[in-house]
Amino acid sequence: MSFFPQTPTADYRLPTPLLTATNRPYWEAAREHRFLLQRCRSCASWIYPISVACQSCGGVDDYDWTAPSGRATLSSWVIYHHAFDPFEQADVPYPVAEVELAEGMRMVTQLVGIEPEGYREDLELVVAFRDVTPEFTAVVFTPSDTDAVPEEAP
Numbered sequence: 391m392s393f394f395p396q397t398p399t400a401d402y403r404l405p406t407p408l409l410t411a412t413n414r415p416y417w418e419a420a421r422e423h424r425f426l427l428q429r430c431r432s433c434a435s436w437i438y439p440i441s442v443a444c445q446s447c448g449g450v451d452d453y454d455w456t457a458p459s460g461r462a463t464l465s466s467w468v469i470y471h472h473a474f475d476p477f478e479q480a481d482v483p484y485p486v487a488e489v490e491l492a493e494g495m496r497m498v499t500q501l502v503g504i505e506p507e508g509y510r511e512d513l514e515l516v517v518a519f520r521d522v523t524p525e526f527t528a529v530v531f532t533p534s535d536t537d538a539v540p541e542e543a544p
């Protein structure tokens with residue numbers, strides 16, 4: 391059960407993110423396998439979801455793209471049995487995870503290197519990257535321990 395392909399593919403059929411002036415650094419960093427988020431210069435709060443404004447102090451366009459720890463825990467997940475979008479019809483059932491970053495923000499993402507049977511609350515994770523197309527890399531997470539159920543049995 392895999393939502394994103396394992397290797398970049400020219401025939402990837404799902405919509406890819408719409409790049410804007412605000413979110414472009416996030417996606418460009420991901421393509422280089424770097425995880426960057428905005429951090430407010432005024433109050434040092436992390437800004438997520440990506441925004442021009444700090445959700446803590448209201449500062450606008452006053453942030454740096456900064457590397458968080460890359461550590462997270464699994465906070466919740468669902469298994470989609472009905473496609474959220476017609477493009478995803480061939481992938482059902484597929485899991486979608488919510489992870490809590492060590493910095494406190496929650497992020498909707500997917501897990502790699504583990505099947506949903508191995509998901510458990512507070513599973514420790516580290517950031518990973520999945521090259522989906524030559525232009526688009528998804529930020530995903532993978533278990534940080536070696537006890538997790540491997541995605542593919544040897």
Ligand SMILES: [Zn+2]
Nearest residue numbers: 430433444447
């Ligand atoms: Zn702020």
